[in-house]
Amino acid sequence: MRVVVVDDEPLVRQGLRLVLERDEELHIVGEGEDGLAAVRLAHQHRPDVVLVDIRMPRLDGIEATRRITADPGLRAVRVVVLTTFADDALLVAAVRAGAVGYLLKSMPPEEIRAAVRAAAGGEVALAPLLVERLVREHAEARVAPSPLLGRLTGRETEVLRAIAAGRSNGEIAAALFLGEGTVKTHVAAILRKLEVRDRTQAAVAAYELGLVRPGGA
Secondary structure, X not given: OEEEEEOOOHHHHHXXXXXXXXXXXXEEEEEEOOHHHHHHHHHHHOOOEEEEOOOOOOOOHHHHHHHHHHXXXXXXXXXXXXXOOOOHHHHHHHHHHOOXXXXXXXXXXXXXXXXXXXXXXXXXXXOHHXXXXXXXXXXXXXXXXXXXXXXOOHHHHHHHHHHHOOOOXXXXXXXXXXXXXXXXXXXXXXXXXXXXOOHHHHHHHHHHOOOOOOOOO
């Protein structure tokens, strides 16, 4: 799994390299110091994951995320934001820009590695608690189920609930007695029908469309 690390602090980049390379399947293919470097390195290396800080000079991580995820040539590149700040506004901005993960630098190294691996594998690298924080005010204001949910089959609705709970494809397959390939097919259909880019945005949509609510079913 190919990873680009972008942070304006050299010591932080060095520390992240040491943390990530403890996993022999994670390979650092590039490092950068700001958002412009993040976009350039994404084009240069086409990595599986760009791990990017939020607050950087010249171009911040939010705008860098937006530019990477908006580029059709970089659709396979997944962006994970790593920051010091557990800030709701930054979390909202990161996910709206297309980030599939929002991690804190204070997290244990093994959790950071696991989240980057999850993102590279197409999973959500975002704790369910943070998803709830992200959509709390929207979900409470929009409690009526949306007609958009009518596009989904019954099974797709079940899969979407599981995505909103932060479950992986393997966990969903086990819970619903399905093959992982079948789950992947359902996930692809959900993304297409809800017109969202990835699993993180699908999880947010499950709350915003009234399918699930923070702290409840």
